[in-house]
Amino acid sequence: MSNIGSYQKRLLNFNWSLAEKELEYHDGDIINIGWYCSDRICLQGKGDRIALHFENFAGKERKYTFNDIRLASNTVGTLLTNLGLQNRDRICLFMDRVPELYFSFLGILKIGAVAQPLFSAFGDESLYVRLEDAQTRAIITQSKYLPKIRRIRDKLPFLEYIIVLDHTKTKNLENKEYAFYLEEIPAVEKMEIFPTKSESPSVLHYTSGTTGQPKGVQHVHYSLISQYLTTKWVLDLQDDDIYWCTADPGWVTGTSYGIIGPWSLGITQCVLDAGFSAQAWYRFIEKYKISMWYSSPTAIRSLMKAGNELAMSYDLSSLRHLASIGEPLNPEAVIWSQRVFGKPFHDTYWQTETGSIMISNFPGMKIKPGSMGKPFPGITGVILDQERFEPIKEAGKIGLIAFRPGWPAMMRGYCNNQEIYKKKFVGRWYLTGDKGSIDNEGYFWFVGRDDDIINTGGHLVSPFEVESALLEYPAIGESAVVSKPDEVNMEVVKAFITLKPGFLFNSELELDIMNFIRKRLSSLAMPQEIEYMDKLPRTRSGKIMRRLLHAKEWGEDIGDISTLEND
């Protein structure tokens, strides 16, 4: 029996107070995610239960009970307080998915500070703009990332503490740097947890913006309410489940459903800190007997490429429920998973801004392969007419996916950017920036983005950010960046460039540009292909016609080109 039971029955008289009641929260109470994910589980008598099975790429294992993570997060919290950090300070986590990241996340929240997780593959510029925008006061990292931080720290006047949690002590620490071995510090049994309230800021995640600058999405402690209930009803986590969320905590899935959701329910989860390998993933599932698996369409398509025989050579019978997030799950992947694992992946849909799952294929519900599913109870989702912003009643008609604001995990603003925040709302609706349709049975179908943002392997990349970085490369005169189709990642970044006089395009230059962007922004933003053009297509008013380049890559009709500049 699934946790949600009947979806239809849950829709009747739904109220978020159901989750509040289960979490014993009352309006006006203190609510601290750090406490809920560790201390409360121990108070429920589950302190000896394994909270985290960790394994790195070399097979080194570590495991921690809920009492261990309570103590470790207390220790980090106390350490931060002793350094002089306090509530509302923004503290960045710039680490691989090692246990210290998870403890630190909870420790930061316990002192009332704001956790700002950032993807550890970010290059210098990507890291810098996000720390600068957030006025981050401290960064918790690993020694391997010190060189990157040292290159930018002098430009960050607000950054006072660089805290290294795995320091080998072979390197000399420099200004503002502090090194600790958590295992060497006496565990802190008791700490005073900061009395955060429902609207106290909790997590700050950055996502790509349509204007080129990334946006800091601010969440609050009350987000727990919907993260808890969606984990329970959509991911269907049950008391004896072993859970694996493959997302990196540098992104919102890795915190909402890679930390907060499972641990607020007291569920054992597994973390594999390694690059993708089909063999390693199947071995991991087999070894830890994972029963609930939340992954991405890109990973699923990579597993499909690795072949059915490989999957069949492992004992994956522990798998009970599968779900997917990141980009639309193609019907072939749903059908493949049914054939190979004996159960389908359930697609889910949400965003950094929504903080929790909004639309999903629920356990027990008829799955239409390729569909996003239906809105979570309590969520009003619609398709809006693109000009009048009124809900479309006609089945199958494409429009803007929008939601009625008011669910607990909804973002509370963009850091330093209220103008852009206001533009996300029209009338009574929050605009997702995605387009879709609803069929005659109420299922949502994803069509694409309403803007130029590129979704590569489930990660959003701003073409404007890449174009700006390209223009900093000495040889490049102009740049235009679009997506191009990709069998595994759905779409990848492609750049069109012109060169300044005196430069010649060849594969050496192409490689140098790729590496320039990878180090400056990230590997996700690195163009997977660079095409040289004598001139970029422009309108008569001089604007680059990115639409034309996009259509060319996707084999689409190029549409109206009456405004195209002629020679």
Next chain:
Amino acid sequence: MEKMDLDEIKELVLNYVKNEYLDDEEIDLDYDTPLISSGYVDSFSMVSLLVFLENKFKIKIPPSKATPEAFDSVNKIIALVDQFTG
């Protein structure tokens, strides 16, 4: 390109990976260290490594052969390159 022996090629690829993809000089990389499955080189970055190999050794590696498994160590990369060099 002047003729290189196997050891020179291995050294060249190892140094390229170290210099381009690893920021931490203390990471001990050898010819068998996992590159992709360890996360030292992610799947998106593999494309730039592929372009490097194709440029350096004047070869064309088909997409079907440029898999994470084939790129997972310097020794595996050398074996792949060897398939396409004269």
